[in-house]
Amino acid sequence: MDFDLSDTQKALYSSVRRFFETEAPPSRLLKIYDRDEGLDRDLWRKSADLGLAGLIVPEEHGGAGLELLDLAVVTDAMGYCAAPGPLLGHALVGMALSLGGSEEQKARWLPRLASGEVVASLAISEHGERWQPDQWTAVATAGRLTASKKNVLFAADADLFLVGLAGGGLALVEQGAPGLTVREVDGIDRTRRLGALGFVDTPCELLPEGLAVAERIRDAALVLLAADAYGGAHRSVELMTNYANERVQFGRTIGHFQGVKHQIADAAAEVEPARQLVWYAAYTFDHRPDEAPRLAALAKAHLTDRYVNTTRTMVLLHGGIGYTWEFHCQFWLKRAMFDRTFLGSPSVHRERAAAMADWQIN
Amino acid sequence: MDIEQLDPTPEDYAFRDEVRRFYDQNLTDEHRRAALLTTWALAEFEYGRSWQKILYARGWGAPNWPVEYGGAGWSPKQRLIWEMESQRARPPEIMRMGKNLVAPCIMTFGTDEQKAYFLPRIISGEDWWAQGYSEPGAGSDLASLQLQATSDGDDYILNGSKIWTTFAQFANRIFCLVRTAKMQKKQEGITFLLIDMDSPGIELRPIYTIAGEHEFNQVFFTDVRVPKSRRLGEENAGWSVARHLLLYEHSAGLLRMVTELRWRVRWLNELVGLEADGYGGSLRDDPDFSRRLSLLEIAVEAADFAAAQLIADAKPGAPPDATGELLNIRNRETAQALTELGAEAVGYYGAPDQRGARKVVTDVPVVGPPHVLLPMPFYLAQRANTIAGGTPEIHRNNVAKHLLGL
Numbered sequence: 058m059d060f061d062l063s064d065t066q067k068a069l070y071s072s073v074r075r076f077f078e079t080e081a082p083p084s085r086l087l088k089i090y091d092r093d094e095g096l097d098r099d100l101w102r103k104s105a106d107l108g109l110a111g112l113i114v115p116e117e118h119g120g121a122g123l124e125l126l127d128l129a130v131v132t133d134a135m136g137y138c139a140a141p142g143p144l145l146g147h148a149l150v151g152m153a154l155s156l157g158g159s160e161e162q163k164a165r166w167l168p169r170l171a172s173g174e175v176v177a178s179l180a181i182s183e184h185g186e187r188w189q190p191d192q193w194t195a196v197a198t199a200g201r202l203t204a205s206k207k208n209v210l211f212a213a214d215a216d217l218f219l220v221g222l223a224g225g226g227l228a229l230v231e232q233g234a235p236g237l238t239v240r241e242v243d244g245i246d247r248t249r250r251l252g253a254l255g256f257v258d259t260p261c262e263l264l265p266e267g268l269a270v271a272e273r274i275r276d277a278a279l280v281l282l283a284a285d286a287y288g289g290a291h292r293s294v295e296l297m298t299n300y301a302n303e304r305v306q307f308g309r310t311i312g313h314f315q316g317v318k319h320q321i322a323d324a325a326a327e328v329e330p331a332r333q334l335v336w337y338a339a340y341t342f343d344h345r346p347d348e349a350p351r352l353a354a355l356a357k358a359h360l361t362d363r364y365v366n367t368t369r370t371m372v373l374l375h376g377g378i379g380y381t382w383e384f385h386c387q388f389w390l391k392r393a394m395f396d397r398t399f400l401g402s403p404s405v406h407r408e409r410a411a412a413m414a415d416w417q418i419n
Numbered sequence: 420m421d422i423e424q425l426d427p428t429p430e431d432y433a434f435r436d437e438v439r440r441f442y443d444q445n446l447t448d449e450h451r452r453a454a455l456l457t458t459w460a461l462a463e464f465e466y467g468r469s470w471q472k473i474l475y476a477r478g479w480g481a482p483n484w485p486v487e488y489g490g491a492g493w494s495p496k497q498r499l500i501w502e503m504e505s506q507r508a509r510p511p512e513i514m515r516m517g518k519n520l521v522a523p524c525i526m527t528f529g530t531d532e533q534k535a536y537f538l539p540r541i542i543s544g545e546d547w548w549a550q551g552y553s554e555p556g557a558g559s560d561l562a563s564l565q566l567q568a569t570s571d572g573d574d575y576i577l578n579g580s581k582i583w584t585t586f587a588q589f590a591n592r593i594f595c596l597v598r599t600a601k602m603q604k605k606q607e608g609i610t611f612l613l614i615d616m617d618s619p620g621i622e623l624r625p626i627y628t629i630a631g632e633h634e635f636n637q638v639f640f641t642d643v644r645v646p647k648s649r650r651l652g653e654e655n656a657g658w659s660v661a662r663h664l665l666l667y668e669h670s671a672g673l674l675r676m677v678t679e680l681r682w683r684v685r686w687l688n689e690l691v692g693l694e695a696d697g698y699g700g701s702l703r704d705d706p707d708f709s710r711r712l713s714l715l716e717i718a719v720e721a722a723d724f725a726a727a728q729l730i731a732d733a734k735p736g737a738p739p740d741a742t743g744e745l746l747n748i749r750n751r752e753t754a755q756a757l758t759e760l761g762a763e764a765v766g767y768y769g770a771p772d773q774r775g776a777r778k779v780v781t782d783v784p785v786v787g788p789p790h791v792l793l794p795m796p797f798y799l800a801q802r803a804n805t806i807a808g809g810t811p812e813i814h815r816n817n818v819a820k821h822l823l824g825l
Contacts, residue, residue: 182767184695185695185697185699186694186695186696186697186766186767187695187697188697189697192697192698207767208767208770242770242771242786243771243772244770244771244772245769245770245771245772245795245799246770247772251770251771305556306557306558306559306560306563307559307560307563308560311559314812316812316815316816317812365759369755369759369802372629372802372806373802373805373806373810373811376558376559376806376810377553377558377582377583377635377806377807379629379802379806380628380629380802380803380806381626381627381628381629381635382626382627382628382629382631383626383627386629387629390629390799390802394762394769394770394795394798395770397763398766398767398769398770399767401697402763402766404705404707404708405697407707
């Protein structure tokens with residue numbers, strides 16, 4: 058029995074973290090915050106060259122054929138760096154195609170998704186906080202779709218959308234399709250740009266196995282959000298620790314004061330033990346599928362809540378500088394809000410987890 | 420609080436009606452919108468300024484000041500009624516640093532010339548003050564401040580900088596703590612100066628907040644000459660003036676803060692009725708959320724009565740009790756918790772950056788229904804509530820030391 062990551066996974070984590078620390082340091086993030094120019098294609102191409110775009114795409118379609126745990130490790134590293142980019146939605150579309158696409162769809166899209174040539178995004182969220190497959194209402198009739206979707210990552214830059222349909226079906230729509238309109242929205246988390254899509258009699262192509270796949274995709278997404286939240290919360294604890302060891306008041310570093318150090322120790326105690334929850338949730342996805350939905354819900358609810366709390370403490374312990382636009386705390390504070398909101402609030406997922414545990418709660 | 424809880428007399432009702440009429444007749448839609456859009460300390464400056472001028476014209480420019488300086492001479496009960504009606508009307512929040520902070524210090528420590536010169540300009544809304552306390556290296560440890568003031572004949576010459584100076588871009592005066600001597604205790608050797616913002620050698624660097632707003636500045640002083648006649652109190656005795664001011668800072672607007680909290684509880688209550696739960700119902704159907712909101716509502720109720728007691732006990736011109744600091748610890752945390760629930764309530768509507776729509780006069784539409792405009796800016800802006808004016812750690816130390824004798 059081994060609860061640790063493999064050496065390969067540890068190496069993957071280090072290389073991804075090093076990549077984004079070099080390519081998207083806080084100075085670069087601030088530029089994106091000051092002037093959002095949409096998808097950074099250069100960064101996307103470089104990360105695709107690193108193999109990130111096709112990490113979980115099967116090898117026969119040009120990917121690395123890895124598991125969700127490996128992608129979670131990558132996402133953890135990206136959360137640590139508050140890395141900008143569309144990987145979350147892109148990877149999930151690839152997974153949906155792998156799990157539920159026709160052979161023709163797989164052959165047509167997966168190699169180009171794996172290479173990063175095509176950027177894909179997930180269009181599932183609907184008006185009224187409808188994120189879950191059983192809440193989707195969009196209907197495709199005879200290959201035509203009239204609907205609207207919100208909170209689509211990099212909506213203006215993506216080439217391919219996977220749209221969630223009523224009953225949990227999934228359909229592909231290409232950017233530029235007739236009747237498709239894209240409305241970009243300036244977001245508070247500028248590392249993950251959002252937009253809204255409108256479809257009017259837009260041609261779409263169903264995934265033959267969509268129905269069986271939608272819930273799997275949702276669960277994978279929950280795990281990835283939890284992994285991002287873990288990475289960001291972990292970084293936040295590091296940032297406040299570093300600051301407390303640097304900032305001098307009353308003739309000593311503020312980390313000497315119990316009022317400060319206990320808050321940091323509390324934050325660490327909240328965050329660090331949750332790491333294994335993320336790994337285990339990711340592991341069950343491929344190896345113990347019966348447990349996976351509940352663990353995914355637990356991980357998302359727990360980690361994104363911890364992340365929001367931890368970033369609040371981080372801002373507080375930095376004092377005035379932590380509250381400014383020019384300083385880096387804001388990248389994680391806002392990313393935490395994104396992770397908590399995206400795919401439904403922690404309450405929603407705690408309730409789902411309780412229901413799946415079959416506890417008698419009414 | 421409600422007027423019925425004050426054993427009101429017919430005169431009290433009449434006073435209430437007079438205040439209410441004043442608000443109804445003078446508070447414009449722009450003023451109300453400016454108040455509504457205030458997520459952190461102060462409303463858009465123009466609206467705060469014009470409101471102060473209206474207050475002054477009515478003789479209520481600074482009702483809690485002593486009558487000799489223009490106070491309204493109200494009874495404790497009238498002061499409470501005023502606060503209640505102000506809560507009801509919600510005027511825009513003005514820059515308090517002059518009226519509530521430096522003015523009481525000028526009354527206590529100022530020369531007759533200083534009183535005669537500055538106080539009328541503050542109450543009329545002609546002068547707007549910024550507060551020059553914190554420095555890059557002196558935040559919680561304020562007494563370690565370094566801004567140098569070198570004596571040169573009848574002047575001091577200032578070099579250094581102040582930071583986190585709220586709305587300094589609108590102020591025409593700034594009060595500063597400066598270093599006039601290096602002594603054994605760092606609290607000694609500090610002097611309190613009243614400075615004109617247009618003095619040659621003063622420069623501003625804007626600091627944008629986490630919400631992307633220009634509220635703070637760093638103020639740089641390069642060979643700035645300040646006449647010694649602008650010193651408040653004795654040279655090297657500025658720390659006692661600062662302590663006096665801090666008492667006011669902790670208590671200033673305490674009841675206003677509680678009334679603001681109460682307003683936000685109401686606002687949040689409306690919000691949960693409007694926000695979807697994802698299944699066609701509203702967030703109100705979520706018992707988890709309702710319980711958390713109730714907890715905060717109870718905290719606000721308790722704080723309301725405690726603050727009312729403080730107001731009722733306060734004497735015009737007398738420094739407030741240290742209990743204000745105690746109440747503020749809780750109130751600030753409650754304020755933040757309310758914004759946290761608000762951000763949670765609006766869910767994905769928190770994602771858009773709506774700075775453009777959040778102006779008194781704007782053509783930019785809100786992304787989503789109108790009620791989603793403010794929760795996220797509130798959440799971001801209120802991070803400062805446990806930073807500005809002293810961190811909770813500093814306040815806890817003060818309460819432990821001064822109130823509890825630990």
